Amino acid sequence: MIDHAHDLASVRDATERLLTAVAELDNASVTEPSRLPGWSRGHVLAHLARNADALVNVLDGRPMYASADARDSDIERDASRPLDVQLADLRESTARFQETGAAPADWARTVALRNGVTDSASRVPFRRWIEVELHHVDLGIGYELEDLPEEFVERETGFLAERFTGHPGVPPTHLTDGTRAWTTGRRDTTSPEVTVTGPAPDLLGWLCGRRGGSGLTVAGGSLPALPPL
Template sequence: MIDHVRDLASVREATDRLLDAAASWDNATVTQPSRLPGWSRGHLLAHLARNADALVNVLQGRPMYASAEARDADIERGAGRPLDVQLDDVRATAERFDAVGREPADWDRIVELRNGVTDRAARVPFRRWVEVALHHVDLGVGYELEDLPEDFVLREIDFLAERFAGHKDVPSTGIRAEGGRMWTTGGGAEGGPVAVSGPAPEVLGWLAGRRDGSALKVEGGPLPQLPPL
């Protein structure tokens, strides 16, 4: 069951963890490459701030972004700012998102995100948690998938397995994480069934495009190549 209040608390914790880690940087650190191709750490921080604003728009019934071009331009414009400006922006926008999330609302309503994607309002805080947690890893500053809370890892595997279910480019795939949790996904492409197993952080890394899957055990065919998120 989705508990948006609990997820909002997890977002706050994840945001504080990221801001505490970044507080020791200097301005040069912001300009260094992140783990995302073509993006510096400054791009990631700018994205996190703009994403918080965008999810406020979603919860308040407005378009998430004015356009894809405006989203990209805002991130590019904000990427080169000094560290203190970046962190103030991430902190302030996170506080705005949290404040809107605490307002009385119909959390069962359907809201619209990017590209026509819809979801229940109650799942928006988890989506924000995903942004903060995975991009903390993407910063490449010593925080890894293995450091993520176990409940987050399993829930994000749930989410991504559902996202790729029936995808036309993904064969039928069964996934098992160490500890016994199992998922199925894909099924829209020829081939399979493929069985994929390994530690939960490695499974998440493969599904989220953060790891190549070389640490996973694969049976029944090659490791499926997943489409970008």
């Protein structure tokens, strides 16, 4: 069962870790490339701030973004700001998200995200947690997939396995870190099941497009090509 209050606390803790780490940078470092193609660290920080506001919109019943173009232009506009401005903006947008999340609400209601995606309101804090943790890794400042909280790794792996379940382009796939197991891909009995085994951070890295699968072993076929998130 999803506990939105627990996830809000996890978002707060993850954001504090990120802010503490980013505060050690300087203005020049913010302009350097992140691990995301075409984005500087400033782009990543701007995205995190605007995503917090976008999820406030979601919880308040408004469109997540005015448009895809507006989302992209807002990130581009804010990417080149000095470090202190980036930090202040992220703190303030995070506070708005936390305040909205703490307000009494029907957490079982369905909310609208981007591109026609809907979800339970109760899962919005976890979605924000995903943004903060993975983009902290994307900054390339010493926080790696191995540093992610164990609970987060397990839940995000399950979340992504569920996302790819039934996808026609992904063969039936069994995932395991040797202790836990997940299934994903097409639901058919005519294709052989591929088994992908490896450390939990490598499994997650492959599922979320941060690692190519070099730390994984595959039985029953080749490592499936996953669609973009």
